[in-house]
Amino acid sequence: MNNDTTAASSPAPHAWWWLRAHRALLPDYNLRASVYWWTMFCIGSATLLFAAWQVQALPWPVLLQIVAGGALAVVAGFFPVRIPGSRNSFVAGEVFIFLLLLIHGPWAAVMASAGEAFVGSYRSSKRWSSRLASPAISALAIALAGLLLLGARALIGEQAAHSAAVVLLTATGAAFIYFVLNTLLVSIVFTLKRAERFDARAFVASFGSIGIAYCGSALLAALLFLTVEQSGLGVLLGALPVLAMLLTTIHYFLRQQDAQETVRKSQAEAGERERAQMERHMSALHESERRFHSAFTHASIGMALVSFDGRVLQANESLTGMLGLANSHGLIDRRFEEMTVGDDHARLATALAPIKSGQSDTAAVELRFLHVGGAEIWVALACGLFTEPNSEAPCLIVQVQDISARRHAEAQLNHIAFHDGLTGLPNRSRFHAMLTQALEVLAIDDSRHFAVMFLDFDRFKLINDSMGHSAGDAFLIQVSRRLHDHVRPGDVVARLGGDEFAVLANQLSNEGEATGLAERLQAVLREPMTIGGVSVSTSASIGITFSRLGYTRPEEMLRDADIAMYRAKAAGKARHALFDSHLHREVAERMQLEGDLRQAIADGALDVAYQPLFDLAAGRLIGFEALARWNHPQRGMVPPVTFIPVAEEAGLIVDLTDLVMARACAQVRQWQERSPALSELKLQVNLSSADLAHAALFERVDRILRRTRLAPRLLTLELSENILMQRVEGVIATLESLRRLGVSLAIDDFGTGYSSLSYLANLPIDSLKIDRSFVHGMRKGSKNAEIVRAIVSLGATLGKSVVAEGIETVSQLAQLRELGCEHGQGFHLSRPLTVEQAEALLDCLLAELTELTEHASPSSFDTGLMPLVRH
Numbered sequence: 007m008n009n010d011t012t013a014a015s016s017p018a019p020h021a022w023w024w025l026r027a028h029r030a031l032l033p034d035y036n037l038r039a040s041v042y043w044w045t046m047f048c049i050g051s052a053t054l055l056f057a058a059w060q061v062q063a064l065p066w067p068v069l070l071q072i073v074a075g076g077a078l079a080v081v082a083g084f085f086p087v088r089i090p091g092s093r094n095s096f097v098a099g100e101v102f103i104f105l106l107l108l109i110h111g112p113w114a115a116v117m118a119s120a121g122e123a124f125v126g127s128y129r130s131s132k133r134w135s136s137r138l139a140s141p142a143i144s145a146l147a148i149a150l151a152g153l154l155l156l157g158a159r160a161l162i163g164e165q166a167a168h169s170a171a172v173v174l175l176t177a178t179g180a181a182f183i184y185f186v187l188n189t190l191l192v193s194i195v196f197t198l199k200r201a202e203r204f205d206a207r208a209f210v211a212s213f214g215s216i217g218i219a220y221c222g223s224a225l226l227a228a229l230l231f232l233t234v235e236q237s238g239l240g241v242l243l244g245a246l247p248v249l250a251m252l253l254t255t256i257h258y259f260l261r262q263q264d265a266q267e268t269v270r271k272s273q274a275e276a277g278e279r280e281r282a283q284m285e286r287h288m289s290a291l292h293e294s295e296r297r298f299h300s301a302f303t304h305a306s307i308g309m310a311l312v313s314f315d316g317r318v319l320q321a322n323e324s325l326t327g328m329l330g331l332a333n334s335h336g337l338i339d340r341r342f343e344e345m346t347v348g349d350d351h352a353r354l355a356t357a358l359a360p361i362k363s364g365q366s367d368t369a370a371v372e373l374r375f376l377h378v379g380g381a382e383i384w385v386a387l388a389c390g391l392f393t394e395p396n397s398e399a400p401c402l403i404v405q406v407q408d409i410s411a412r413r414h415a416e417a418q419l420n421h422i423a424f425h426d427g428l429t430g431l432p433n434r435s436r437f438h439a440m441l442t443q444a445l446e447v448l449a450i451d452d453s454r455h456f457a458v459m460f461l462d463f464d465r466f467k468l469i470n471d472s473m474g475h476s477a478g479d480a481f482l483i484q485v486s487r488r489l490h491d492h493v494r495p496g497d498v499v500a501r502l503g504g505d506e507f508a509v510l511a512n513q514l515s516n517e518g519e520a521t522g523l524a525e526r527l528q529a530v531l532r533e534p535m536t537i538g539g540v541s542v543s544t545s546a547s548i549g550i551t552f553s554r555l556g557y558t559r560p561e562e563m564l565r566d567a568d569i570a571m572y573r574a575k576a577a578g579k580a581r582h583a584l585f586d587s588h589l590h591r592e593v594a595e596r597m598q599l600e601g602d603l604r605q606a607i608a609d610g611a612l613d614v615a616y617q618p619l620f621d622l623a624a625g626r627l628i629g630f631e632a633l634a635r636w637n638h639p640q641r642g643m644v645p646p647v648t649f650i651p652v653a654e655e656a657g658l659i660v661d662l663t664d665l666v667m668a669r670a671c672a673q674v675r676q677w678q679e680r681s682p683a684l685s686e687l688k689l690q691v692n693l694s695s696a697d698l699a700h701a702a703l704f705e706r707v708d709r710i711l712r713r714t715r716l717a718p719r720l721l722t723l724e725l726s727e728n729i730l731m732q733r734v735e736g737v738i739a740t741l742e743s744l745r746r747l748g749v750s751l752a753i754d755d756f757g758t759g760y761s762s763l764s765y766l767a768n769l770p771i772d773s774l775k776i777d778r779s780f781v782h783g784m785r786k787g788s789k790n791a792e793i794v795r796a797i798v799s800l801g802a803t804l805g806k807s808v809v810a811e812g813i814e815t816v817s818q819l820a821q822l823r824e825l826g827c828e829h830g831q832g833f834h835l836s837r838p839l840t841v842e843q844a845e846a847l848l849d850c851l852l853a854e855l856t857e858l859t860e861h862a863s864p865s866s867f868d869t870g871l872m873p874l875v876r877h
Contacts, residue, residue: 031134031135031138032135034199035135035199036198036199036201038198038201039195039198039199042194042195042198043135043139043195046139046142046143046146046191046195047138047139047142049142049146050139050141050142050143050144050145050146051142051145053116053142053145053146053149054116054117054120054141054142054145056113057112057113057114057116057117057145057149058117060113061113061114061117064110068110071109071110072106072110072114072117072118075102075103075105075106075110075114075118076102076106076114076117076118076121076122078102079100079102079103079106079118079119079121079122080118080121080122080125100122100181100220100223101223101226101230102118103115103118103119103122103148104177104180104181104223105230105231106118107148107151107152107155107177107180108173108177108231109231111152111156112148112149112151112152112153112155112156113149113152115148115149115152116145116148116149116152119141119144119145119147119148120141120142120144120145121141122144123140123141123143123144123145124137124140124141126140127139127140127141139192139195140192143188143191143192144188146187146191147184147187147188147191148184148188150183150184150187151180151181151183151184151187152180154179154180154183155176155177155179155180158176158179159176162176170232173231173232174225177225177231178221178225181220181221181223182220182221184220185220185221302320302322303322303323304322304323305322305324306324307324307405307406307407307408308321308322308324308325308326308328308385308405308406308407308408309321309322309324309325309403309404309405309406310322310325310337310342310403310404310406311392311401311402311403311404312342312401312402312403312404313401313402314362314400314401314402316341316342316343317339317340317341317342318337318338318339318340318341318342319338319401320334320338321334321337321338322334325337325406328375328377328383328385328406328408329345329375329376329377329378329383330377330378330379331378342354342404343355345375345376346373346374346375346376347373347374347375347376347382348374350373350374353371353373354371354373354387356371357369357370357371357387357389358389358402361389361390361391361402367390367391368388368389368390369388369389369390370386370387370388370389371386371387372384372385372386372387372409373385373387375406383408383410384408384409384410384412384413385406385407385408385409385410386406386407386409387404387405387406387407388404388405388407389402389403389404389405390402390403391403423435424436424439426500426501428479428482428483428501429482429483429486429501430486431486431490431499431500431501431507432498432499432500432501433500433501433502434500434501434502434503436500437498437500437502437508437510438560438561438564440498440500440510441458441510441560441563441564442560444456444510444512444553445553445557445558445559445560445563448553454512454513455513455514455552455553455554456510456511456512456513456514456552456553457510457511457514457517457519457520457550457551457552457553458508458509458510458511458550458551458563458564458567459508459509459511459520459523459524459548459549459550459567459582460506460507460508460548460549460550460564460567460568460570460571461489461506461507461508461509461527461546461547461548461571462505462506462546462547462571462575463485463505463531463544463545463546464544464545464546464547464575464579464580465544465545466478466481466482466504466505466544467505469481469537469542469544473537473538473540476538477537477538480537480538481535481537481542481544482501482505484535484537485507485531485535485544486499486501486507488527488530488531489507489509489527489530489531492526492527492530493509493511493523493527494511494523496512496513497509497510497511497512497523498510498512508564508567509523509527511523514552517552517554517584520550520552521550521582521584524548524550524582525582527546527548528545528546528548528580528581528582531544531545531546532544532545532580545579545580546580547571547572547574547575547579547580547581547582547583548571548574548581548582548583549566549567549568549569549570549571549572549573549574549582549583549585550567550570550582550583550584550585551563551566551567551570551584551585552584552585555585565593566585566589566593567585569585569589569593570583570584570585570589571583573585573589596652599644599648599649599652600652600655600656600658602638603636603649603652603653603656603658604656604658606636606638607653607658607661607662607665610665611636612634612635612636612662612665612666613634613635613636613637613840614632614633614634614635614666614669614670614673614841615632615633615634615635615838615839615840616630616631616632616633616670616673616838616839616840616841616844617630617631617633617831617836617837617838617839618630618831618835618836618839618844618847619631619688619690619809619829619830619831620829620830620831620835621828621829622810622819622822622823622827622828622829622830623823623828627687627847627851628686628687628688628829629674629687629688629689629690629720630670630674630687630688630689630690630844631689631690631691631692631724631831632666632667632669632670632689632690632691632692633646633666633692633838634646634649634650634662634665634666635838636649650662650694654694654695654696657696659694659696659697660694660696660697660700660706663691663692663693663694663697664706664710666691667691667706667707667710668710668713668714670689670691671689671710671711671714671716671721672713672714672716673841674687674688674689674716674720675714675715675716677844677845677848678716678720680848680852681852683852683855684848684852686720687720688720688721688722689716689720689721689722690721690722690723690724690752691721691722691723691724692723692724692726692754693723693724693725694726694729695726695729698725698729698730698737698740699736699737703740703744704740704743704744704747707721707723707744707747707749708747711747711749717748718747718748718749719748719749719750721749721750722749722750722751722752722772722773723744723749723750723751723752724752724753724754724775725751725752725753725754726753726754726755727753727754727755727756730753730769738769738770741769741770741771742770744770745770750772750773751770751771751772751773752771752772752773752774752775752809753771753773753774753775754775755775755777755811756774756775756776756777756797766804767804771806772806772807773801773806773807773808773809773829774797774800774801774806774807774808774809775808775809775810775811776794776797776798776808776809776810776811776827777811777812778811778812778832779812780793780794780797781794781810781811781812781813781814781818781822781832782812782814782818784817784818784821784822786821791821794810794821794822794825794827795825798825798826798827802826807828807829808827808828808829809827809828809829809830809831810822810827810829810830810831810832811830811831811832812832812833813830813831813832813833813834813835814832814833814834815834816834818832818834819834819835
């Protein structure tokens, strides 16, 4: 089916030559022009071939005459005669073509005409479409004209046809028909190609002179024919030199006439240009002066001519109106700088100095003019040299444009860009700039110390969520006013975003002034305010840092004030905290730890520990949980509780998860390949909140599984209960994709969060991991034991397996087995193991399995695997 279709849609092999020829000859022809061209070419070529067949049958003397006549026509084609006053020309070869037509008939004329047309088109055109079409059309046209001539002779009669008058008349008629057909057939090609309508008038106007030349050539050929009939061919040999001389003389005469006409036209045009140039030059000064005075007077911007000593010589109405004057008389002879405001006198003088000294021709400056009503007007002033036509001394021409609206708009935009739209206080960008300026001043004068206070309101989220965003906006407006009204003069209050505000407390003599200001602001903020008819009270947690700590960058100072604010919030809210050197060391150490962790993850320098996971009922090892471990080169073992939060805050947790998952999957796959008994060994990996929110979580897991060749059904991803419930709506699709891949999902720390049973029943979760706090507090009849029982029962009801974490005693193990808990892990069963320790454990289990197989005795959980696991 495909082969047939391809064959049907592709051109046949024998058609390729035609397509290639068509594209080479006629690349810019449309369909109608192409069809017409090929039709003319084929008919003309057929005519030429038929003529050649007819001529070759003639006797040799006649054939030689035809060849000689055709050769003369072709040679004459190289010497066209241009018609004066026209772009057209004619060729003397037409005389020989018509002579052959009269003596030997149309087919001899066809051969000569085709040759002459090929030479002419080859000389005048580089396109083979013209070089091929011209001979074909010419052959067709002369053949039709010749046949009509033969028909006319037959009608007239042989005897009458040889009379001189009839010969002259019929030859002229044949020439005219030949000209009309040849010219018309060629013109149609261009008309179709350009998709235009044929214009008969333009046709006659363009080719009328050539038609006359054709008729003249036919008359000359007819005279020669009559002479040959009376005196024989010998007289033609004598007439040829005379004919050549005559044509040469005509050619020379026409060339001379054309040259003289060209010279005459050139001289006339040159004289006309010279006269026009003189006239323009004569009126240029008058027109220029008139235009200048008109433009000066009616210009929409203010203009003035000012002498070099600063006197106003002339001013237009726009300038006087801009200054509030009735006319320009009040400005004449007045000092120009008197119009400027105050200290702008010096700016104007500075701008004009380079022009007056000759160092520059122009100047530009923006300054303020004084209106007669007392208002200040911002103007853009441009100045340049000017020389009046009737004066030799130059002066200054000044252009003044009112830019007050632009300046006002710029001021508004500047205020919008650097102020908060809700409270009107400086925004973060403006506060950052002011803090930068304060640090620069401090670098010059070390007595200009200051403090930065970072404020966060403790109950804003509650107000915003319970009363709506409009109430939250009203709250922010009121507290911003309280802050602004109760700081010291010179202090700056800014809104950084949301409910975060900052205070730049300038000129502090001691740190007590800053803490006193914080306490005063706390007291003011505690006073109730009315929001939407409801009395609301609030408080703020305030972090304070001081310039004495040696800051050089504003973002560092804001960061430390923010850190101190979080310290105050952690200490119980509604209080302030100072960022001191101890806290500074903590932050510096945390930043160093973050940098080291980033490098360790990039270098793959973290390790993975493997905590065994057991089937509690069968007493056998079923897999491992992968746990990240960091052995710092200087600090030693860094606890996960220390570096995991750092990784989450620094945006490194996704890379850390991928590192642990990839290494653990590869390791477990390697253990599975050691023995068929380990082929179902499982792996559990913890995911963070950032992992769950990551858009490419599915792709990350799928890529790691493919690379390590671990079966997806043997991988379980653990999700914290609180994290899962916070993001449940946005992650269900991802979790379902992972389940379809074959990966199992578990809720970690189950029982500590707020899972909805409706969500729990529908989530694609496979297992629940009981939080270790419940297992640790298990006693016979205790509440924790009942919670564990409820979770195990819930798992059985929902069809989900249950895993107990933190099994540390024999009693806990026994109770879990009694409750029917399927899986468990904890220090009583095994601590997290290194790769070497895990391999030793697997070696022991494989050896025990081999021994049990050989002796065929049943295994016991307590006497078999447990002692081995505890070690």
